[in-house]
Amino acid sequence: VYIIQVSVGNHQWTVKHRYSDFHDLHEKLVSEKKIDKNLLPPKKMIGKNSKSLVEKRQKELEAYLQTLLVKFPIAAPKVLSHFLHFHLYVS
Numbered sequence: 561v562y563i564i565q566v567s568v569g570n571h572q573w574t575v576k577h578r579y580s581d582f583h584d585l586h587e588k589l590v591s592e593k594k595i596d597k598n599l600l601p602p603k604k605m606i607g608k609n610s611k612s613l614v615e616k617r618q619k620e621l622e623a624y625l626q627t628l629l630v631k632f633p634i635a636a637p638k639v640l641s642h643f644l645h646f647h648l649y650v651s
Contacts, residue, residue, distance in 0.1 A: 561576050562576070562577055562579070562614075562617065562618050562621055563575075563576050564577065564618065564625060565622065566645075568629065568646075573648075575643070575645055577643070579603060579617070581643070582621055585639060585643050586599070588639045589628070589637065589640065592639070593637055595628070599627060599628075600624055601617060601621060601624060604617070625644070628640055
């Protein structure tokens, strides 16, 4: 499970998701919003439990989410809003 820090305006919170959750989100965004299918960091199998790889992947996933938020500045797609738990933190 990756713990990702989310920042929108003055609001900050964390969300916890497995890589498979990110993959599911990405697949929906690729099909519904035509985002670049190569945007999501690839799934790596070798040494996947090493601390340095987990930290690197977490930073890549944070960058992925920030890129998505920049791509949808006015209103995030519903699937992304739900993934980021907007309904709990942003009014």
